[in-house]
Amino acid sequence: MRKTVKSATAALSLAALVSGAALLPQLAIAADAASVEKGKAVAWDRKGGNCLACHMMPGANLPGDIGPPMIAMKARFPDRQKLYDQIYDATMLNASSRMPPFGRYGILSSDEIDAIVDYLYTL
Amino acid sequence: MKLKKLAIAAVCAFVAGSVYADKKTTETTPAEDVNTYRDYFMKRFPGVPLEEYANGVYAIDKVSRDNWEAVEEFPPYEPMIEDGETMWNTPFANGKTYGSCFNDDPAQRKNYPHWDDARKTVVTLPMAINECRTANGEKPLKYKKGAIANLLAYMAYESRGQKPTAEIPNDDALAAYNKGKQVYFARRGQFNFNCASCHMQSAGQKARADILSPALGHTTGWPVYRSKWGELGTLHRRYGGCMKQMRAAPYKAQGEEFRNLEYFMTHMNKDIEFNGPSARK
Numbered sequence: 001m002r003k004t005v006k007s008a009t010a011a012l013s014l015a016a017l018v019s020g021a022a023l024l025p026q027l028a029i030a031a032d033a034a035s036v037e038k039g040k041a042v043a044w045d046r047k048g049g050n051c052l053a054c055h056m057m058p059g060a061n062l063p064g065d066i067g068p069p070m071i072a073m074k075a076r077f078p079d080r081q082k083l084y085d086q087i088y089d090a091t092m093l094n095a096s097s098r099m100p101p102f103g104r105y106g107i108l109s110s111d112e113i114d115a116i117v118d119y120l121y122t123l
Numbered sequence: 124m125k126l127k128k129l130a131i132a133a134v135c136a137f138v139a140g141s142v143y144a145d146k147k148t149t150e151t152t153p154a155e156d157v158n159t160y161r162d163y164f165m166k167r168f169p170g171v172p173l174e175e176y177a178n179g180v181y182a183i184d185k186v187s188r189d190n191w192e193a194v195e196e197f198p199p200y201e202p203m204i205e206d207g208e209t210m211w212n213t214p215f216a217n218g219k220t221y222g223s224c225f226n227d228d229p230a231q232r233k234n235y236p237h238w239d240d241a242r243k244t245v246v247t248l249p250m251a252i253n254e255c256r257t258a259n260g261e262k263p264l265k266y267k268k269g270a271i272a273n274l275l276a277y278m279a280y281e282s283r284g285q286k287p288t289a290e291i292p293n294d295d296a297l298a299a300y301n302k303g304k305q306v307y308f309a310r311r312g313q314f315n316f317n318c319a320s321c322h323m324q325s326a327g328q329k330a331r332a333d334i335l336s337p338a339l340g341h342t343t344g345w346p347v348y349r350s351k352w353g354e355l356g357t358l359h360r361r362y363g364g365c366m367k368q369m370r371a372a373p374y375k376a377q378g379e380e381f382r383n384l385e386y387f388m389t390h391m392n393k394d395i396e397f398n399g400p401s402a403r404k
Contacts, residue, residue: 052331053331063331064328091315100314101315105314106313
C-alpha cells in the first residue's frame with residue numbers, strides 16, 4: 001500500500017517536472033480566470049458592488065442606466081490604477097459623482113476591487 | 124468602435140448631469156431655490172406641466188403611468204380613508220373629537236407643515252394630531268403607519284386640491300428651512316448619497332428596473348399606499364426607508380431633522396396640489 005502511494009507520488013513529481021515549464025503559464029491564466037470570476041460575482045452581488053444597479057454589464061438582466069455602460073473598459077481605462085481609483089472613490093475625480101466610494105467607505109475590500117478590475121477588463 | 128463612442132458619450136452625459144448637487148445651503152434665498160428647483164426639472168423633462176409632478180414617477184413614464192391608472196381604478200387606500208373618517212368622528216374618552224383641535228374641518232392639509240414661532244419649531248400635521256390626542260388625555264399614535272396613516276388619509280382626501288404654502292415668516296423659520304435644505308443636500312451613509320443624488324441628478328433614470336422619481340412634488344401625495352409595503356405609510360416612514368437604503372442611520376419620524384426636511388420640500392412644492400392619499404409602486 002505504502003509502496004503504491006510512494007510510486008504514485010513519484011510519478012506525479014516526475015510529471016510535474018517534465019511538464020513544469022508548460023504548466024506554469026497555465027496556472028497563471030487559471031488564477032486570472034478565478035479573479036475575473038470573483039470580480040464578476042462581487043460586481044453582480046446586490047450586497048457586494050451591486051454595480052448593475054447603475055451600470056449595464058454584458059449579459060445582465062435589467063441593469064440600471066444611471067452610470068455609463070461597462071463596455072470597452074480597456075480602451076477607456078488603459079491605466080489600471082485609474083480604473084481602480086474610480087471604484088475606490090469616484091469623488092476624487094468628480095466631487096459631484098453619485099458613485100459610492102466603494103474603497104474609501106469600506107463597502108468593498110481592495111482585493112475585491114482588484115478582482116472587479118480584472119473582470120471589467122474582460123468587458 | 125461604435126460601442127466605444129457610445130460609452131464615451133454616456134460618460135460625458137453622466138458628468139454634465141452631476142454638477143448640481145454640491146451647493147452651500149445658505150447661499151440662496153427660498154425664492155431662488157424654488158426657481159432653481161423647478162427649472163431643473165422643467166429642463167430635464169420638457170413638456171411635463173408643474174402640477175403633474177404631484178404624481179411622482181407617473182408624471183414622467185408612460186408605462187408606469189398606465190399601470191398606476193389601472194391601480195387607481197380601485198384605489199387600495201380607499202378602506203383606510205373610511206377608517207380615518209371613523210376616527211375623525213369618534214369622540215375621545217373625554218367626549219371631544221379631533222374636530223375640536225382642527226376647527227371642525229378635516230381639510231387641514233394646506234396648513235401644514237408650518238412654522239410655529241412661539242415654539243420655534245416646524246409643526247407637521249401628524250405632530251398636530253398627536254398633540255391633539257395628548258391634550259385630550261389620549262395616548263399618542265405611532266408615526267409611521269397604522270391608525271395615524273388612516274386618519275391622515277381621510278384628512279388628505281378631504282384636502283385634495285389645496286396647495287401647500289409652507290411660508291417662511293422670519294429668520295428663525297428661515298434657519299429651520301436651511302436646516303431642512305441641509306438634510307436634503309448633505310451626503311450621508313456608506314453610499315455617500317444625498318436626496319438629490321437619486322431624485323434630482325438621476326431622476327427618470329433606472330436603478331435596475333426602478334425608475335427614480337423626480338424630487339419635485341414629493342410631499343404632495345401622502346400618506347401613500349405603497350405596493351412594496353402592502354399598506355399605507357407616512358412621509359416620514361419613507362424618509363427613514365430612503366436613509367436605510369443609503370446605508371445611513373435614519374432620523375426619527377417627526378424628529379426635528381425630518382420636520383425641517385418636510386418644511387423645505389413642501390416649500391419647493393408650493394403651487395402643486397395636495398393629492399393624497401395616493402398609490403405608489
